[in-house]
Amino acid sequence: MAKVLTSRKENYAQWYNDLVLKAGLAENSAVRGCMVIKPYGYAIWEKIQAQLDRMFKETGHENAYFPLFIPKSFFSKEADHVEGFAKECAVVTHYRLKNDEKGGVIVDPDAKLEEELIVRPTSETIIWNTYKNWIQSYRDLPILINQWANVVRWEMRTRLFLRTAEFLWQEGHTAHATRAEAIAETKQMIDVYATFAREHMAMPVIQGHKTENERFAGALDTLSIEAMMQDGKALQSGTSHFLGQNFAKAFDVKFADKTGKLEHVWATSWGVSTRLMGALIMAHSDDNGLVLPPKLAPIEVVIVPIYRNDEQYDTVCEKGEEIRKALLKKGISVKFDKRDTQKPGWKFAEYELKGVPLRLALGMRDIENGTIEVARRDTLTKEVMPMEGIEDVVDKLLVEIQDEIYNKALKFREDNIHYVDTWDEFVDTLENKGGFIMAHWDGTSETEQEIQTKTKASIRCIPFDNPQEEGKCVLTGKPSKERVIFAKAY
């Protein structure tokens, strides 16, 4: 087969880029750092969205929409928050263009805005400014809102899906009467993300707390799910923040409790983005292209007809159409690729590149024998099976594939988690093995930063339910009570 992708071994970053382009997921646009998400990539995102949206609603959340633009002054209200985002904000300064004498257009200098508008990098400020008007009493709480939106962060260096200047995401913003309730919400949502990653993306994740260094700007605690990619690097795939009363204080949002006393509201925010597309790609795909878990595949099964002439084409198509209907009846998304503009071999390669979990090939040989060829994308195996009842077989196979992809990813991760106790071991493991390193750390930001400067590895998270044990910090030798996860990250 013609090689269209750089192999993972040869150059992992290039492989990723090739795959995104060749599988028709996204491409770079005319705007620096911004991507065009193509129909096939967007279809996967829609499946991600649909499932998450269901899960948010099941946990009591509602969708709403807030403005793209945020008055500049809002950003000065929460000191840590502006510190975290100021350097990467797009700013709108004018509201009109005019014709230039030379034939082009220029910004009309007379149309300068009194107060500049910031294109949202995240919506905490505009939302808390709004919540101020919505909350007076404990009876108005909790507020459980999610929004699906685009945000802009002017990143210096971008990569398709993993880091783009504009990206799509959802951001949940909740308001609560008590600290405990907000903390419970923060935890609940990181659990939702972990469940989604595991059950739908077939991607195992580790949940934990971020260290102070890695915490969201303005949060008291940040929880994350961390996944391991096939090159051993970590990808932060979702975060849930306990914001304490920081934003309530910044925007003066108070409520009267049952005794009539005024208190600041407790907040959380949580989000996942189109970065999940990058996670999905890097978690499962191989040198032949994308490998999609059936639950997120826009097409679960493709049927390819094989024929030599018009008469055979008609015969094969008739049978193929029957199979298509039988699969549809089972609720399976199926494409019957009847195009006679492409050859079977071309189609095989194409659907492999696009990660369609199952492929059925149907030719005259099968019609005579009452069989059909079933090919699995994840294992690249082919088997000739009886045509009768194929829809049940496919149904079962899709479940099996979903499980096996997960197990494969889980095994890979387990094989690449290393426990180390000395600095030499730490450096050696990071350089020669990669993956996640479980090591003791003295709990200080200084040590974390020094390790990052020396090795480029950062603390991904402090896992929940982490076993407590006596140990010594891998760098400073100071006492430590638990191991944390170090890794190089995207």
Place this chain on the structure above:
RNA sequence: CGGGGUGUAGCACAGUCCGGUUAGUGUACCUGCUUUGGGAGCAGGGGGUCGCAGGUUCGAAUCCUGCCACCCCGACCA
């Protein structure tokens, strides 16, 4: 913002050093015939302001000046 590099057909590139037929190759595209169980073969065809603007020259993709864009490395990045 520092260092390096690249702009030539939809895409990938050669040609530039050393100026000189009608600017070329692969791929993709179109037409026809033969093919079709793993990205088919042959024949024919269409497609170019050579990044932009000046300059040198009888003559510029090629030399000179300026500008623009993009890429890589670094800095930056919850």
